Amino acid sequence: NFMLTQPHSVSESPGKTVTISCTRSSGTIATNYVQWYQQRPGSVPTTVIFEDNRRPSGVPDRFSGSIDTSSNSASLTISGLKTEDEADYYCQSYDTDIVVFGGGTKLTVL
Amino acid sequence: QVQLQESGPGLVKPSETLSLTCTVSGASISGSYWSWIRQPPGKGLEWIGYIYNSGSTKYNPSLKSRVIISEDTSKNQFSLKLTSVTAADTAVYYCARDTGVDIDYWGQGSLVTVSS
Numbered sequence: 001n002f003m004l005t006q007p008h009s010v011s012e013s014p015g016k017t018v019t020i021s022c023t024r025s026s027g028t029i030a031t032n033y034v035q036w037y038q039q040r041p042g043s044v045p046t047t048v049i050f051e052d053n054r055r056p057s058g059v060p061d062r063f064s065g066s067i068d069t070s071s072n073s074a075s076l077t078i079s080g081l082k083t084e085d086e087a088d089y090y091c092q093s094y095d096t097d098i099v100v101f102g103g104g105t106k107l108t109v110l
Numbered sequence: 111q112v113q114l115q116e117s118g119p120g121l122v123k124p125s126e127t128l129s130l131t132c133t134v135s136g137a138s139i140s141g142s143y144w145s146w147i148r149q150p151p152g153k154g155l156e157w158i159g160y161i162y163n164s165g166s167t168k169y170n171p172s173l174k175s176r177v178i179i180s181e182d183t184s185k186n187q188f189s190l191k192l193t194s195v196t197a198a199d200t201a202v203y204y205c206a207r208d209t210g211v212d213i214d215y216w217g218q219g220s221l222v223t224v225s226s
Contacts, residue, residue: 037213039155045155045213045216047214050211051212098171101155101157103154104154
């Protein structure tokens with residue numbers, strides 16, 4: 001089984017762009033789709049990216065996802081940061097028969 | 111609209127069994143994957159396991175020896191049992207629907223505290 005490693009925290013100013021990485025420990029990042037979930041304080045996680053780079057309806061196009069096979073990682077990029085984007089973000093993927101979550105990244109918008 | 115609701119005791123004694131039930135409305139549990147996910151206070155998400163395909167199950171290898179997920183299709187419910195609990199099992203427990211693409215519907219979560 002593999003692990004997904006995320007930075008513990010990131011911070012950026014409103015209006016700027018931030019990128020959160022998610023590195024797969026073994027196996028190829030492209031083997032299984034990567035999803036990203038946003039969890040605001042006291043709330044349930046919601047999907048902001050699925051299948052590496054697709055946005056559910058209702059998620060603004062400020063959110064984008066990508067994968068990089070050279071670094072074996074996925075990334076979530078949020079542009080035009082708003083204070084409402086402050087939340088924890090989790091990457092998630094699948095292995096044979098299991099679901100794997102990254103450890104989460106706390107995004108502070110200040 | 112799919113809705114999930116966890117129910118069960120909020121307090122469990124160490125060494126005993128944690129039991130939770132998830133009642134699903136708006137979708138049949140006979141399709142998709144129906145998951146249990148937990149989140150210790152102030153920590154990240156941990157997948158516990160899921161049930162699918164009318165009773166097949168898969169579990170997190172780190173919890174596999176202590177977990178049983180079952181279903182009652184007549185009530186459109188699925189359940190979690192976690193045996194021999196310790197304080198480390200204190201968490202918010204979520205039930206959720208996993209489409210195999212993403213986890214698209216979550217319950218509101220149920221805080222279970224392990225304490226004597």
